[in-house]
Amino acid sequence: MSPVYCYCHASEELAGSCPAGPEFEWEQVAGDLPLSRCPHCGGPVERMLSASSIRTRKFNCELRDLGFTKLVRVDDGLFENVTRRHGDEKYVDRRRPETFPDLKKTVAD
């Protein structure tokens, strides 16, 4: 029995256009290296680890490198910027515009 692993696309753009969907299962044949490219669309993929916190961290830093900004709601009007770049606030408060990520800096990257 070969183990079956779950993979997810490293890019949300590809995840939306891939025929296999954002996540897919792949049988790991003995001796094969883990997939780094999606066999369906050729885009970069990550093997999903069972510890979801690890996967989220990796996934978020890839999002950031791709130029995405991802906010996770932690409380009413309060969001954690999980893709924050240097100088960005960790928490974005809807009522405090000074905590918003600096888009100018992101675009200039």
Ligand SMILES: [Zn+2]
């Ligand atoms: Zn794909």
